Amino acid sequence: MGNKELIESGSAVLGIEFGSTRIKAVLINDKYEPIAGGSYTWENTLDNGIWTYPLTQIHEGLQTCYADLKKDVQEKYGIKLTKFRAGGISAMMHGYLAFDKDENLLVPFRTWRNTITGQASKELSDLFNFPVPERWSVSHLYQAILNKEPHISKIENVYTLAGYIHYMLTGKKVLGVGDASGMFPVKYDNGKADYNPDFKAKFEALDGVKALGLKLDNVFPKVLMAGEEAGTLTDSGAKFLDPTGDLQAGIPFCPPEGDAGTGMAATNSVAAKTGNISAGTSVFSMVVLEKDLKKAYPGIIDIVTTPAGLPVAMVHANNCTGEHNYWMDLFYEVATLMCGAENTPKIGKFFDDLIGKSLEADKDCGGLLAYNYLSGETITGFNSGRPLFARAENAKFNVANFMRVQMFASLGALRAGMNILYDEEKVPVESMTGAGGYFKTEAGLKYMAAAMKTSVSAMETAGEGGPWGMALLAAFAAEGKKDLGDFLNKEVFGNCKKTTSAPEAELVESFNIYFERYMKGLAIEKAAVENL
Template identity: 55%
Template sequence: MSLDVKNAIMNGKTVLGIEFGSTRIKAVLISSDHTPIAIGSHDWENSYVNQIWTYSLEDIWKGLQDSYAKMASDVKAKYGVTLQSVGAIGFSGMMHGYMAFDEAGELLTPFRTWRNNITEQASAVLSEKFNFHIPQRWSIAHLYQSILNKEEHVAGIHFMTTLAGYIHWKLTGQKVLGVGEASGVFPIDIHTKSYSETMVSEFNTLVASENLPWKLENILPTVLVAGEGAGTLTEEGAKLLDVSGDLQAGIPLCPPEGDAGTGMVATNSVEQRTGNVSAGTSVFAMVVLEKELSKAYEEIDLVTTPSGSLVAMAHSNNCSSDLNEWVGLFGQFAQAMGMDVSADNLYGTLYNLALQGDADCGGLLAYGYLSGEHMTHFEEGRPLFVRSSDSNFNLANFMRVHLFTALGALKIGMDILLKQEGVKLDEILGHGGLFKTAGVGQKIMAGALNTPVSVMETAGEGGAWGIALLAAYMIGKSDHETLEKYLNERVFAGKAGASISPDPKDAAGFEAFMERYIKGLAIERAAVNNFN
């Protein structure tokens, strides 16, 4: 195997994927069988500068170059060869946000990331104008808010893009985005797989009185779908990526994609009636739809897969953070009692105990709102644990209610899709820290969504692997081979994950808990208003 990999590296038969996450930039080199053979990563953090969450251009390039250099060093250490070329490259990044450039290609205002909630007015106006929910983090909301704020830089805009689009542009000269990434910039028409012409026209009419020297369609990146070529690495781009100078120019690049799209690819959740749910600090579910929803919902974001299928996204800001703090508290107790308990043992014991609790958590109630929660309309949060005098208060129910409430806000969004809209979902793929203890988070998620939940070993490979797969698809697909078929037959064949079907008792228990959860939101509101 090692010799085959070495030959693939020397002959440029590998594929490279690099993803800019919120705390880590990761580079993954994969072989022709799509398995990772070398990895490099760089840790970074956003900065809060002048009330804006941002990353500097210096940090962006330093991080990219460091992650690439570590991956190339991994190749050298493992296989004894210098990486000079690959078959294809793909870049991915945090979706949304705002990067605006002038005619000379200079950044007009510091990069505004998805984390900024500073576009409330723009979001509301555009959502009403388009009859389509425009979240605050979307690029078009940032642009329109800048116009509403009368910011000087707006008149000088010649191009706006996302982080992934920016990296791709600087390395290839191409101002493009993959359709999944573009769907977080501006609404996509799923029939044309490009920006909605109607909404573009409505936006131009909306800002006509500003007499801006540009039209929206002229400053947005061109939209491409998975499998299309998106330019090649230029001489200048090769030097930007690999400061050692070993990497050769001319390598083809796939369309840059967002982290939502690469997550779908990495979990093989791009077919209609499939979905994936990522559960960690926050929790979000992505469901690939068979048809458009009947109306716009504030709780549901609409994006697309990298091949342009419509995806409904339900996102909750809070998931496991408060739960983790309670587990940590029990860890402190164990330590105070002179017991040496590993984190895995602590989580495993407490999580499995939750499976022994009453189906509805014995009447207990909790909210893990360390921050605000848009799904239930809270701009800030207060973690709470509540019980009545006749609740069945024991450790099993205590752990169960904290696992349930980690999914409470998400369930509100998913109920809109599954109950109100009648969306069909055959299976959902789970990944993230909530699923680390085998079977527990998976079983509770299945009960919450009343849908089979699978966890695959490959789900932990992450978005850098996902964008590498998209680059591999671009150069390796046969004529008319869809992304869905490529993933099913060439990447994930024989890798079916362990699936858990919903237990009717869990599903019924979760419904009873949700009645309590929704009624109890008044308690959370009182805590936010009166407890600082």
């Protein structure tokens, strides 16, 4: 069956992911190949000290992204998209969307980027003897309780972004285990997972929580494993996704997931001793563990799960290519101003050529230093950020060195966290696979291998990333498969082409030189945060 006939018959599968800078939709065929897509570009805003996206823009973004997908289907195949076999929603993990009993949003969406829950994060980590990061939903909830914010007495439901959108589409208050493990610690037992009952009891016994009579099972979504039934598209959900009325109701949706879970699916990294790295606006590595870590590392290493419930050590840095992209846009604006739009290369080639030039850089990057901290960076101890570029008076300030420093700066905080897994915990990693914009160039793959001290692969699907991974999870559920690892290994990635880069000695040395400078220079970043 061709793709046109497959779409017409309603046999394609949809994945949608709300990323930090783009909402993307991917439609896949029965060979799990992307056959159509749509997107919507957006940017978070700093509103009264809170990084957020307005609820109206969340709704608008979803509908515009889906409309763009419909347009792509129409242009490619000459048909109208009215149905699909199954669907799934994923989004940037964690954060805080709190609603009252009438489904009114109580405070603006507090995203993962916020570093405003330090007290709650520390108290909960100490209470559980388990790392509870600042961006987790329970940290935001408890910080609001500690702050005695007026809205806390009205809380009826708390969602992640993926859980909220899934609820709007299906009416089901459920969440995939991977995303749920970023709301509250989960416990996996005999093929099932739920919020850790011991930790729940401790949390609900806290004075402020007890005074509210708050019960997590009533407020947070129900935890589901990959493949479990998670509801179907309602009439109102279909209209919400596609206001034109073309979309049919009744389509099954799989458990909504976070971008970490979809990244694992998209890189075939759900088995023990495998790992993946998602590198875009933020960057995180995920290593599936054989056993628990020896100790907790709050603020540096989080413990989450695969979509199938296995424990994962996650190193999450808030900042990756965001500042790098600002510089690239500036250079592109200069090039367009000087050469004219008609004589300036397409922006994709422009980016590729500049990044490629970085492979000619000096081993010490010419003595340049950069910090990409558009926001705080918990791993290195910052509650807020200041993008920063510095150089000595005799530094070799040229394009190659500048570009390599920007690429290296995107990985500085990640490497600081990974050093603990490698050097202190001796966690074995047999393979790491990358996804996201950082891996779209040869240089990016080489630099990641050098920074991670291990071979890193990028599959031919690396650019598809999260929405494709979400579509795979939806297909897994629709087909009634039992083992996610087997499904991905045998049916999705069996013949997938990939490019692997082993650490190159010269680049490893180059990154190590830069990383030493990066760690020593954190005092400069601290001064900038405190004085600018």
